[in-house]
Amino acid sequence: MSEPKRLHPISTVVNALKQLKDLIIPFLVFVVFGSKNGGFQLVFPAVIVVLVLIGGILSWLRYTYRLEEGELRIEYGIFVRKKRYIPFERIQSLDLSEGILQRPFGLVRVKVETAGSSKGEAEAVLTAIPKEAANLIQQTIFSAKNEGNSTHTEEDVQKNRDESLYKISTSELFLLASTSGGAGVVLSAVAAFVSQFEEIIPYDKVFNRFESFIASGVIFISILVFIGFLIAWAIALVGTMVKYAGFTVNKAGDDLIITRGLLEKRQLTIPLHRIQAVRVSENLIRQPLGYCTVYLESAGGSALDAESSKVMILPIIRKNRISEILSPYLTDYHFEPSITPAPRRAVKRYLVRGLLWSLPVAAIPVLFFRPWGYLALMLVVISVIVSYFNFKDAGWNLDHHQLTLRFRTINKNTIFMKRSRIQSLSIKESHFQRKKELATIHAKVMSGSGGTSGKVSDLEKEDVYEIYKWYSYTK
Amino acid sequence: MILEPQKRISERGLKVWRISGVIHSLFSLLLSGGLIGLTIAFDWPIWIIGAALIFYVIDTYLFVMLIPTLRWKRWRYEVRENEIELQHGVFVIKRTLVPMIRVQHVDTKQGPILRKYQLATVAVSTAATVHEIPALDMNEAEELRFFISKLARVADEDV
Numbered sequence: 001m002s003e004p005k006r007l008h009p010i011s012t013v014v015n016a017l018k019q020l021k022d023l024i025i026p027f028l029v030f031v032v033f034g035s036k037n038g039g040f041q042l043v044f045p046a047v048i049v050v051l052v053l054i055g056g057i058l059s060w061l062r063y064t065y066r067l068e069e070g071e072l073r074i075e076y077g078i079f080v081r082k083k084r085y086i087p088f089e090r091i092q093s094l095d096l097s098e099g100i101l102q103r104p105f106g107l108v109r110v111k112v113e114t115a116g117s118s119k120g121e122a123e124a125v126l127t128a129i130p131k132e133a134a135n136l137i138q139q140t141i142f143s144a145k146n147e148g149n150s151t152h153t154e155e156d157v158q159k160n161r162d163e164s165l166y167k168i169s170t171s172e173l174f175l176l177a178s179t180s181g182g183a184g185v186v187l188s189a190v191a192a193f194v195s196q197f198e199e200i201i202p203y204d205k206v207f208n209r210f211e212s213f214i215a216s217g218v219i220f221i222s223i224l225v226f227i228g229f230l231i232a233w234a235i236a237l238v239g240t241m242v243k244y245a246g247f248t249v250n251k252a253g254d255d256l257i258i259t260r261g262l263l264e265k266r267q268l269t270i271p272l273h274r275i276q277a278v279r280v281s282e283n284l285i286r287q288p289l290g291y292c293t294v295y296l297e298s299a300g301g302s303a304l305d306a307e308s309s310k311v312m313i314l315p316i317i318r319k320n321r322i323s324e325i326l327s328p329y330l331t332d333y334h335f336e337p338s339i340t341p342a343p344r345r346a347v348k349r350y351l352v353r354g355l356l357w358s359l360p361v362a363a364i365p366v367l368f369f370r371p372w373g374y375l376a377l378m379l380v381v382i383s384v385i386v387s388y389f390n391f392k393d394a395g396w397n398l399d400h401h402q403l404t405l406r407f408r409t410i411n412k413n414t415i416f417m418k419r420s421r422i423q424s425l426s427i428k429e430s431h432f433q434r435k436k437e438l439a440t441i442h443a444k445v446m447s448g449s450g451g452t453s454g455k456v457s458d459l460e461k462e463d464v465y466e467i468y469k470w471y472s473y474t475k
Numbered sequence: 476m477i478l479e480p481q482k483r484i485s486e487r488g489l490k491v492w493r494i495s496g497v498i499h500s501l502f503s504l505l506l507s508g509g510l511i512g513l514t515i516a517f518d519w520p521i522w523i524i525g526a527a528l529i530f531y532v533i534d535t536y537l538f539v540m541l542i543p544t545l546r547w548k549r550w551r552y553e554v555r556e557n558e559i560e561l562q563h564g565v566f567v568i569k570r571t572l573v574p575m576i577r578v579q580h581v582d583t584k585q586g587p588i589l590r591k592y593q594l595a596t597v598a599v600s601t602a603a604t605v606h607e608i609p610a611l612d613m614n615e616a617e618e619l620r621f622f623i624s625k626l627a628r629v630a631d632e633d634v
Contacts, residue, residue, distance in 0.1 A: 299602065422577075423573075423577050423601040423602055423603040423604055424572065424573045424574075424601055424603070424604050424606065425571065425572045426569055426570060426571040426572075427569070427570050428564070428567050428568065428569045428570075429567065429568050430567040430568075431566060431567075444603050444604050445603060446601075446602040446603040447603070451602070451603025451604055452603075468572065471572055471574075472558060472560075472572055473555075473557035473558045473574055474555055474558060
């Protein structure tokens with residue numbers, strides 16, 4: 001397969017559409033605010049569209065790829081001709097995805113990722129090539145990378161690919177969609193609706209008819225808003241279901257491959273050795289149900305996508321099943337360590353920290369907008385509850401080479417980190433913490449082009465120093 | 476209990492921080508001066524002048540005297556064969572460990588004030604974080620940069 005090949009002609013349409021999508025706002029501005037005389041403001045966009053199409057065809061004509069001398073060689077460019085040669089051993093992953101335009105023709109979009117493809121951009125993208133060609137490229141590259149390692153025959157590759165970790169079930173998919181952020185919107189809508197209702201009752205008693213007319217207007221509007229939210233939620237529900245339908249995780253060689261999507265099939269590859277940490281996140285709705293989401297923090301591979309480096313590996317899973325599913329593959333992680341909680345005396349500091357912002361915020365309405373301002377005291381109550389749960393969920397564990405930190409921001413997070421993957425470790429002590437013999441621990445791991453971190457406040461000082469000593473290379 | 480890191484940063488660094496504090500206090504001078512001017516011009520209540528003066532004095536004291544002194548006192552660092560340890564903070568004291576094998580590169584930086592006092596800042600970068608040791612003697616900073624980069628090269632692992 002050394003002769004230069006072109007992409008499938010449909011890629012002209014794909015590329016042109018992508019460019020037009022970027023132009024849509026300038027277009028609208030031009031049409032709406034353009035001069036009124038003559039059809040100029042209609043002709044001009046038409047000319048642009050034609051130009052974009054011609055450009056798409058030209059760049060398709062110029063774009064060729066071939067596999068030659070252990071390299072993927074791509075040549076492209078209309079005016080400035082560019083050649084990009086990527087050696088096979090530099091290629092970290094090939095991700096195949098099928099868009100709506102590619103699917104009817106049996107085509108795939110191939111994203112070529114190398115370690116250097118930072119800034120969220122792939123090293124190279126083959127917009128539309130036949131599936132067989134993509135498989136051929138995959139096999140060529142895979143066998144080239146495993147040269148000398150004769151145990152890896154093609155059969156092996158095939159067998160490895162079939163090793164499945166996880167496949168989302170229909171009920172899980174529905175649960176995922178209905179407990180995602182969209183559901184939060186609904187809950188807040190219901191809350192807003194109910195609170196409106198409560199406020200309206202004294203309204204009617206106190207004010208005259210005219211006022212009650214406005215009040216009924218308020219009811220009407222809040223019903224409308226509620227219905228709007230409901231529709232938004234339904235859309236979010238369907239959107240999530242389409243996005244995550246058929247979510248599967250497979251293991252191929254030393255990579256985990258995630259496939260998902262109903263209309264547009266997407267694929268993500270995560271090399272196992274690039275995994276920096278595992279994070280379990282339980283949002284407010286899923287936690288009481290015993291469900292959670294598992295993310296991998298990865299440093300490279302196709303994980304550096306627009307969706308950031310946090311790769312969702314198990315979108316929704318019963319908490320007690322994580323270990324069963326992931327342990328065989330992430331062998332050096334322990335997913336069920338016994339967490340040591342923050343000491344009892346830390347609870348005061350957690351509460352004070354919550355009150356520090358909620359009291360002043362609540363004080364203003366209480367002082368200036370009586371009597372309704374007293375409702376702001378609810379904020380203080382909420383902050384106390386939130387602070388208490390922040391305290392309850394704080395904890396840590398040390399297990400050989402693994403540090404586990406548990407903390408709550410809004411969601412409850414548990415982050416599992418290997419000592420060899422932690423980039424830096426800090427402890428913090430304020431004056432008040434020192435008096436109570438408490439300290440804060442903060443561990444950072446690499447994730448994507450930046451970092452991600454676990455931070456737990458007000459743990460037992462001795463525990464924190466133990467973690468610090470564990471991390472230190474100077475024994 | 477682990478021993479605290481021992482090395483301090485240059486004493487001239489304290490001077491540089493005080494100078495930065497003075498520059499900072501020029502802004503608060505402008506602010507409170509403006510406020511006093513407005514109060515006189517528009518006959519606002521007299522306590523505003525007092526408040527502005529007190530604000531200026533406290534602000535200047537904090538940023539020129541107290542904070543640089545505390546900051547300098549607290550700043551410690553130590554570069555060992557296999558890790559770098561930093562300790563700093565004014566009210567909250569923070570101690571950080573950076574293993575040598577995680578270090579990706581080392582920079583030295585110098586602003587105009589630092590240059591005048593022959594000082595430099597050393598910045599140690601890992602894959603995820605950047606850690607700075609401010610206001611070291613220029614020669615010391617150079618040496619340190621060389622030392623760290625040499626050790627970091629030896630201990631190269633993946634990521």
